[in-house]
Amino acid sequence: MSSAFDTTLNNLGINRTTNSAPTASKGSTSLGQADFLKLMTAQLKNQDPFSPVDNTQMVAQMAQFSSLAGITDMNTTLKAISDKLSGTSASDALAYVGRTVLTEGKVAYGRTSGGIAGAVELDGAATDVTVTIENANGQVLTTQQLGAQPKGTVNYDWDGKTDGGADAGPGPFKVTVTAANAGTSVGSRGLVWSPVAAVSMPASGSPVLTLPGLGQVPISAVRQIG
Template identity: 65%
Template sequence: MATTFDSTLAGLGINRTGTTDVKTITRADQQKMGQDDFLQLMTAQLKNQDPFSPVDNTQMVAQMAQFSSLAGITEMSSTLKAIADKLGGTTMGDALGWAGKTVLTEGSVAFPRATGGLEGGVELDKPASDVTVTISDMNGGVLKTISLGAQKAGTANFDWDGKTEAGDAAGNGPFKVSVAASDGAAPVTARGLVWSPVASVSLSNGEPMLTLPGIGQIKTSAVRSVG
């Protein structure tokens, strides 16, 4: 009987020496042991117990409680993971909600409004004493330079009426937008923000990816505002 018990324990990665059970479980074994192993071990203990000194009822109840707790925790973990996957995932229906919208994001290519001209922003990491926006055609020809003066850290908005320095209509675009900022003689990091229509939407690992003309694909987390 002892040999059978030892074989059962050995199958679970447990070696018994003398009258003391010594567990030699590797990290991989710990990760593999589950409810079936626990039940098998408890069954082997009952089959091989000393009839003159059976397992104490209190110990048996405690082991059953541990088994029940393990089963409950495992089931709860699976349920919570399923809920997290559902909440974290995005369906194509959700993603299509972005189609046809106009978004404000970091970029250098801007499209005019239906009424002409365009608006955008300059994102500053820290205050600047001088902020400038330059609007050019796609060949690099400067159409308009807008001075925003001194600005605090954050986003400074600009609005262009669509006319060149000479007062002529600049056309239907698209246009290139470049920004520059400085604090005295020191340059300040500045990012141009432009409005762009969402041409198409796709899913990448459950996350919507927006395709913007002249900019390319961006994540929804890169959107500063939605028009």
């Protein structure tokens, strides 16, 4: 059964939104800016002429209305700014094509000059950080000992020579990273550089980059652009 408050609102032409599902036990209610104005107007029309609304109360109500309008406009503006900052336009995304990006991955292709560059993300300080590079057949080509490193990102650069001094070729190479602090494992991720082959723009969400050896990678996963 509707409450007296609901009845009053209905008489004024204001309908509170309710959940129409038959199984719902409780509906949501909301009064917007237009509803607030209707209530205030109705109050003025139906006031007792021998006891009109006090000027102080009227000013307070107008201040509330002004505050509500300001907050509504501010929320709309902030939402628009947020969408702009978090969004990426088609032209921005297409600018990635032909560039190289640093992102999480385990496959890397050799540079024209030979070897690869990459990085390791550490969740904490480590006394031992190791990068192992293998060929496509799983044969270990080299092991890079980066030593003790603080929490954060540490870069490395491999010249493309195996531990035996031979030329490792253009790849692809499999890159594995491990980190430990005095024998205790430390969370880590390997980052590799990869050229952007294509960009796709889904109907919703962030643009997606196509990276050789890594597949589809969201643009939000890019750490750095080369």
